[in-house]
Amino acid sequence: xxxxxxxxxxxxxxxxxxxxxxxxxxxxxxxxxxxxxxxxxxxxxxxxxxxxxxxxxxxxxxxxxxxxxxxxxxxxxxxxxxxxxxxxxxxxxxxxxxxxxxxxxxxxxxxxxxxxxxxxxxxxxxxxxxxxxx
Amino acid sequence: xxxxxxxxxxxxxxxxxxxxxxxxxxxxxxxxxxxxxxxxxxxxxxxxxxxxxxxxxxxxxxxxxxxxxxxxxxxxxxxxxxxxxxxxxxxxxxxxxxxxxxxxxxxxxxxxxxxxxxxxxxxxxxxxxxxxxxxxxxxxxxxxxxxxxxxxxxxxxxxxxxxxxxxxxxxxxxxxxxxxxxxxxxxxxxxxxxxxxxxxxxxxxxxxxxxxxxxxxxxxxxxxxxxxxxxxxxxxxxxxxxxxxxxxxxxxxxxxxxxxxxxxxxxxxxxxxxxxxxxxxxxxxxx
Numbered sequence: 001x002x003x004x005x006x007x008x009x010x011x012x013x014x015x016x017x018x019x020x021x022x023x024x025x026x027x028x029x030x031x032x033x034x035x036x037x038x039x040x041x042x043x044x045x046x047x048x049x050x051x052x053x054x055x056x057x058x059x060x061x062x063x064x065x066x067x068x069x070x071x072x073x074x075x076x077x078x079x080x081x082x083x084x085x086x087x088x089x090x091x092x093x094x095x096x097x098x099x100x101x102x103x104x105x106x107x108x109x110x111x112x113x114x115x116x117x118x119x120x121x122x123x124x125x126x127x128x129x130x131x132x133x134x
Numbered sequence: 135x136x137x138x139x140x141x142x143x144x145x146x147x148x149x150x151x152x153x154x155x156x157x158x159x160x161x162x163x164x165x166x167x168x169x170x171x172x173x174x175x176x177x178x179x180x181x182x183x184x185x186x187x188x189x190x191x192x193x194x195x196x197x198x199x200x201x202x203x204x205x206x207x208x209x210x211x212x213x214x215x216x217x218x219x220x221x222x223x224x225x226x227x228x229x230x231x232x233x234x235x236x237x238x239x240x241x242x243x244x245x246x247x248x249x250x251x252x253x254x255x256x257x258x259x260x261x262x263x264x265x266x267x268x269x270x271x272x273x274x275x276x277x278x279x280x281x282x283x284x285x286x287x288x289x290x291x292x293x294x295x296x297x298x299x300x301x302x303x304x305x306x307x308x309x310x311x312x313x314x315x316x317x318x319x320x321x322x323x324x325x326x327x328x329x330x331x332x333x334x335x336x337x338x339x340x341x342x343x344x345x346x347x348x349x350x351x352x353x354x355x356x357x358x359x360x361x362x363x364x365x366x367x368x369x370x371x372x373x374x375x376x377x378x379x380x381x382x383x384x385x386x387x388x389x390x391x392x393x394x395x396x397x398x399x400x401x402x403x404x405x406x407x408x409x410x411x412x413x414x415x416x417x418x419x420x421x
Contacts, residue, residue, distance in 0.1 A: 033325075
């Protein structure tokens with residue numbers, strides 16, 4: 001699942017690029033889903049602020065464990081160029097625990113795919129059932 | 135039925151979720167190929183269900199697990215009724231009850247998306263069940279029996295007598311598979327407006343049960359379609375797989391329609407096709 005915590009859309013477009021025929025993330029069995037209750041991995045882009053931290057926390061709580069969070073882009077990792085803005089909290093790890101960080105402005109689709117596959121490998125250690133399909 | 139036939143029918147009924155799962159894998163692979171992608175492995179749906187089963191339960195209310203189990207149970211019962219060559223009319227009703235379990239589970243929660251999906255699922259049932267019923271009545275008029283045994287006893291392939299009914303069933307299949315243009319109730323692609331529709335409130339093992347039930351229903355529906363060439367099951371299976379392929383092509387071509395359009399097109403086209411077919415048969419002196 002993908003949540004945009006106030007990003008400039010640069011990273012969002014790169015996430016969508018990972019679904020296109022060129023990168024085809026579904027070959028690892030990964031699909032983009034809109035429902036937090038059926039999601040395993042939460043992708044967050046953008047620097048989180050006081051307004052949407054509740055939403056982000058809520059979405060994270062709605063995902064059943066075991067789950068993974070990936071911070072995509074410099075803004076989601078640390079706050080980036082917005083780190084000292086009065087309304088910005090900085091990286092999303094101030095709100096929810098993050099498992100994989102993907103720096104970059106914007107993060108490249110290859111990096112995002114690597115991060116999701118890394119997260120799934122990390123997850124398969126947490127689940128008893130064999131998880132991913134490589 | 136002798137013992138061997140009973141054993142074969144039981145195995146076939148229990149194998150329907152597996153057949154449906156493989157079909158779901160074929161669906162994802164073919165859809166990927168049509169979009170010039172590589173696509174997931176064929177057994178990916180099974181990995182997904184195992185994964186869902188392994189997740190921590192997060193149940194919205196106590197009713198949902200019971201209804202999820204009943205959905206799978208009724209779907210398996212319908213599959214068993216088909217393999218044991220029972221009454222086709224009753225098979226349709228049992229599949230309807232399975233669908234009602236899913237819908238009641240969806241509207242029993244407080245989530246507005248789940249509620250919306252549940253209501254649209256009711257409308258989807260309203261769209262395809264009368265068409266399926268009419269096709270069933272047409273089969274009765276031709277063969278003189280509502281049972282599947284009667285279709286086998288008829289001897290001639292039904293597809294030769296009722297070709298337009300088979301076309302009408304194409305609409306039923308697309309709604310049953312929840313594919314575009316009729317995926318109004320539980321599309322996997324309508325993130326903003328539906329989230330996941332009728333499936334929104336299911337997670338973990340309840341979602342796994344719903345997936346298994348959905349595969350069973352898909353395989354059962356295709357088995358019913360294969361009865362249209364009852365004397366030779368191989369040609370029957372080929373017909374139903376061809377219809378499955380056409381449904382995938384339609385899914386990749388058409389955008390999602392509104393439920394009003396779904397109701398109008400299925401009722402008008404479905405009814406007209408089946409009634410036209412019957413009219414030709416009556417005036418042709420066949421029945």
